[in-house]
Amino acid sequence: MTARPRILLTRRWPEAVERRAGARFEVTLNPDDRPLSEAELATAMRTHDALCPTITDRVTAAVLGVSDRRADIVASYGVGYEHIDLAAARAAGIRVTNTPGVLTDATADLALTLILMTARRSGEGERELRAGAWTGWRPTHLLGQSLKGKRLGLVGFGRIAQATAERARFGFGMEIAYYARRPAPADIADRLGARFVPDLGDLLADADFVSLHVPGGTETRHMIDGAALARMRPDAILINTARGDVVNEAALIAALQERRIAGAGLDVFAGEPNVSPALRVLDNAVLLPHLGSATRETREAMGLRVLANLEAWFDGKPTPDTVA
Ligand code: NAP
Numbered sequence: 001m002t003a004r005p006r007i008l009l010t011r012r013w014p015e016a017v018e019r020r021a022g023a024r025f026e027v028t029l030n031p032d033d034r035p036l037s038e039a040e041l042a043t044a045m046r047t048h049d050a051l052c053p054t055i056t057d058r059v060t061a062a063v064l065g066v067s068d069r070r071a072d073i074v075a076s077y078g079v080g081y082e083h084i085d086l087a088a089a090r091a092a093g094i095r096v097t098n099t100p101g102v103l104t105d106a107t108a109d110l111a112l113t114l115i116l117m118t119a120r121r122s123g124e125g126e127r128e129l130r131a132g133a134w135t136g137w138r139p140t141h142l143l144g145q146s147l148k149g150k151r152l153g154l155v156g157f158g159r160i161a162q163a164t165a166e167r168a169r170f171g172f173g174m175e176i177a178y179y180a181r182r183p184a185p186a187d188i189a190d191r192l193g194a195r196f197v198p199d200l201g202d203l204l205a206d207a208d209f210v211s212l213h214v215p216g217g218t219e220t221r222h223m224i225d226g227a228a229l230a231r232m233r234p235d236a237i238l239i240n241t242a243r244g245d246v247v248n249e250a251a252l253i254a255a256l257q258e259r260r261i262a263g264a265g266l267d268v269f270a271g272e273p274n275v276s277p278a279l280r281v282l283d284n285a286v287l288l289p290h291l292g293s294a295t296r297e298t299r300e301a302m303g304l305r306v307l308a309n310l311e312a313w314f315d316g317k318p319t320p321d322t323v324a
Contacts, residue, residue, distance in 0.1 A: 005049040005314050010036050010057050013077070014296065017303030024311065025050075038063060045071045050313070052306055054078055061088035073319075075309045077302055078293070079103055080243065082217035086324045096324040097309035101159060102301035103293035108163035110292045111211050111241045114265030115152075115168070117286045118237045119209075120144040124283055145208075145235075148173040153207030155200065155223070156214035156242070157184050164211055165192045179203040204231040209239060216243030226251035229261060237263045241292050244270040253278045256285055267292050 004026045009018070012033040021027045028048065030036065035056045036044070041063045044051050049070060053059050054077045064074075065088060073095040074084060081098050089096045117123055121144045128134050128142075152168045154161040157178040168174040169192055176194040183189065183196040197203040200223070204210055210232060214220045224238070225248040232238065238261060240247055249270045255261050256279075263284040269275050272290060279285055293299065309319045 005310070006047070007050040007052055007075075007310060008044045008048045009077075010041070010044075010051070010053045011077075013303045014300045017300050017307070020304070021307055024307070042066045045069050049073075050075055050310055052077055052310075053083070055080060055083050057083060059084040059089075061085045064088040064092050064094055073097070073310065073313050075306045075313075075319075076323075077306050080216055081323050082215065082243065084323075089324045094324070095313060095319060095322065097306070097313075097319050097321045098323050099302045099305035100321055102305050103298050104159040104163045106295045106298040107160045107241055107292040108167055110267055110288070111160070111164045111213075111239055112167050112171070114239045114241065114267065114286055114288070115147065115209055115211070115237075118239070118263045118265040119147055123286045149175065150208040151175045151177060151206060153197070153203040153210045154178040154194075155203065155210065155212045156180060157194070158213060160241070161211070161213035162188065162192065162194075164213065165194055169193055174209075177203055177206065200228065201231045204228055204236075205233070207232070207236060209237050211239040212242040212246050214242055214246060216245050221245045222248040224248065224252070226254070229255045232261045234260060235262045237261065237265065239265045241267045244268040244272060249276060249279070253282070256282050259284070 007025045008028040009030065011030055018029065038058060038060060041057055041059060045063060045066045046068050047070060050073045051071050052075050059074060064085060074089065075097045076084060077099060079098050079100045081096065084096055086096060121142045125142050152174045154165060157180040161178065165176045169176050176192055177197050178194050179197050179200045189196065223246050229251055252264060253276060256264055265286040267288045268290055275287060293302065309321055312319045
């Protein structure tokens with residue numbers, strides 16, 4: 001019998017998928033589920049045939065460029081890949097894969113969760129009740145806003161943005177506009193009633209809710225900066241389920257403090273897992289700990305997708321989700 005490929009999962013995966021991985025591969029688990037250091041990741045590239053990282057791992061040029069490297073594939077658990085130095089991977093001839101599609105619905109559900117929580121001031125209400133400060137029903141208590149007829153401006157119009165548009169339009173009667181580098185195919189835009197806005201500032205100025213869906217990385221870093229926030233209306237709300245770095249967090253905090261925008265619903269942060277104390281005390285911000293894809297079904301599907309890429313690779317077939 002030929003030796004089974006050795007793979008390293010940098011974090012704990014749902015048990016069913018870890019078991020499934022063990023049926024085909026010799027699997028190294030991370031029993032403590034703590035983020036691995038750069039040195040540990042580099043060692044893994046020397047001692048394993050595949051590295052399976054997540055967003056909490058920094059797969060740098062130093063990790064990918066180790067001498068005596070054994071691993072030729074980095075199969076990442078997640079759709080975003082800005083934590084992997086793709087140029088270094090290409091230079092070293094290392095295959096990189098991700099897990100697109102299987103987390104689209106869960107993440108769009110979470111974007112709607114944040115839209116609803118900010119619109120209906122759910123976080124404020126829950127905090128008030130838990131603090132024992134609720135004095136009972138009254139006509140003017142914690143008034144939020146309705147979604148029907150409100151304009152949702154999507155920044156980026158890929159899988160998750162479109163799934164968010166679908167929920168917002170057909171579930172809640174919102175109007176959809178999007179900013180992207182190019183218009184979407186007519187059949188997709190027509191079905192969602194989505195209007196293309198070629199200028200980001202115009203989209204921001206027009207929207208009741210702005211929801212971010214571009215990938216992270218140098219190209220989109222601080223795409224929403226102080227100037228962009230200044231284009232938003234004082235009654236508008238910013239939703240971010242994309243990546244923390246897409247927003248200049250200091251500028252956002254200032255805009256929220258000074259009520260230059262009405263609120264923000266955030267699932268991602270610049271320095272995760274550290275969240276600015278200034279942000280944590282703001283009543284007009286809803287803050288979630290990066291829960292976008294966090295359903296049992298989705299996290300299992302993500303693991304299976306990593307395994308599908310590894311199986312294809314070790315069977316000498318094309319990997320289904322090739323990033324580099
Ligand atoms: P996707 O289908 O690739 O969509 C990304 C979209 O962004 C594409 O339509 C792309 O358009 C557009 N885009 C890229 N760079 C842009 C730029 N500079 N300006 C304008 N548009 C730009 O990806 P997805 O599956 O929807 O995922 C989107 C992101 O969500 C991921 O990259 C990840 O960071 C984040 N995410 C977060 C969570 C969470 O837990 N919160 C979960 C899943 C994903 P082009 O066609 O022009 O490239």
